[in-house]
Amino acid sequence: MSGDGHSTPPTTPPRLDAADTPLANIPSPSTWITDHLLLQYQRCARRAYLDTHRDRTQADPPSDYLQKIKQDSAEHRILVLEDYDGFQRPHYRRGDWRAGAQATIALMAAGADYIVGGVLLEAVEHDTYLVSCPDILVKQGGWSLWGDWQYAPVDIKLGKKPKLDYQIVAAFHASVLAHSQGSWPHESWLALREGRYHSVDLEQQLPKFGEVLAACLADLKGEIAPEVFIAHSRCDLCQWFSQCYQTAREVSHLSLLPGVTPARYTHLKAQGLRTVADLARAHPRQLAYLPGFGDAVAGRLIHQAQATLYDRAIARLPANTQQFVLSPQDLPSADVELYFDIEAAPDVDVIYLHGVLVVDHGHQTEQFHPLLAEAADQERDAWEQFLDLVLQYPQAPIYHFCPYEAQTARKLTRHYGSLPPEELQRLINRFVDIHWCVTASVTLPVESYALKHIARWMGFEWRDSEANGAQSICWYNEWLTSGDRTYLDAILRYNEDDCRATYHVKQWLTEFAQPHWQTSAATYLTASA
DSSP: OOOOOOSSOSOOOOOOOOTTSOGGGOOOOSEEEEHHHHHHHHHOHHHHHHHHHSOGGGSOOOOHHHHHHHHHHHHHHHHHHTTSTTOBOOOOOTTOHHHHHHHHHHHHHTTOSEEESOOEEEEEETTEEEEEOOSEEEEEEEEETTEEEEEEEEEEOSOSSOOHHHHHHHHHHHHHHHHHHSSOOSOOEEEOGGGOEEEOOHHHHHHHHHHHHHHHHHHHTSSSOOOOOOOHHHHTTOTTHHHHHHHHHHTTBGGGSTTOOHHHHHHHHHTTOOBHHHHHTOOHHHHTTSTTOHHHHHHHHHHHHHHHHHTSOEEOOOTTTOOOSOOTTTSOOOSEEEEEEEEEEGGGTEEEEEEEEEEETTTTEEEEEEEEOSSGGGHHHHHHHHHHHHTTOTTOOEEESSTHHHHHHHHHHHHHTOSOHHHHHHHHHTEEEHHHHHHHHEEOSOSOOSHHHHHHHTTOOOSSTTOOHHHHHHHHHHHHHHOOHHHHHHHHHHHHHHHHHHHHHHHHHHHHHHHHHHHHHHHHHHHHO
């Protein structure tokens, strides 16, 4: 790794001059700002506050999926470190940042080629220290307090892309390292998946790091936690989710409404709209002119607030027609209907399960078919078993939830050459996305338009209440590792329940639509007469 560096980036965060303070004489600070804390702060200011101010025993236990991510990260770290033969580690008691910094400085002064697990400290206020723990410090040519060499930090991340929050942390490492070695590093690196390295543009990211650090310091020194904001895609794995969710429920927080993003919430607050009841009483014209809204978003958010406030489903009737969006052709019924759900394991790159519930209304039967690849090399067999099954019912609509199943059908067919293009298109034409049918036609009092939220509101329950897509990935990984079929059984049970939940939603939506279809038919007949 090499690159053109700079000795003095144009903008650096404010700090105290602590270069001459012996590490052993550092007073006990009230706040340690670690690189991990700064990463979490960028994702959620409230989480960083709770991490530093609350008793960790009150937090939620880590989920199996979170544990898997940590394990995957550890394995990725091991792979990266294989490229750094002869690395040295500073020896110190875990959590003793002063001792860790002393041991790290000693290795740097001795000119160690690679230092793994190092610690760097810097005071930014009299009671606050930055704690930088770059995964690797790499010796390079240049100048430092110890001679004609210096170090550059390398941060190991599991992601495939150099996300902005990763780059801000890389700038954090570079800044504290500059303080420790007396000169700015030429570069700061991210070691990503699949052997990718990304050199962070310090001149661009250091000013942003300064802003993030200043905001973090201000929030952490506040007397109360930053305001709660629930975003299920980001919050569900957080250890403080249960506490934050309860707080949001107690105040009827707007973030519990689908479509209320952090940016939109800022504008809603500026309009004095802070609760679901406030938004339900608003008029679309009050919001339509705001950035990121427009007539469609404004109307949809108010509709969502009304459905939630009154706990009832509300049909979406466009103002220009006042006719129900869905037609019977959009939600077809047939003697035989198929309900389809896929399970995949991204970490081993395999589509391993095609679950199909065959509902035969004529014979009043329901049969679940789990078309399973017990190993990654059986993916093609499982896919072709799916094709054999669905082609037995050429007139049956294939219901699924969200576009993933249809997209995967195209991908696997083209990959394995299973069908000629015209037959593939005929197959895809039979796919019906029940998620689109719901979201296009009705507003529900739910926090998310994910299958579990929708189906549970409609009265359906999964046999394993805690099961989800992330958990199924963990179960499949455990099956591959242990050969214990109880993990496969859990996956099949969960997948079957997803298929049955899709069927349940389709039945509910058909019943909900009937009065609107009858009204439309009567109006058409009257107009024709």
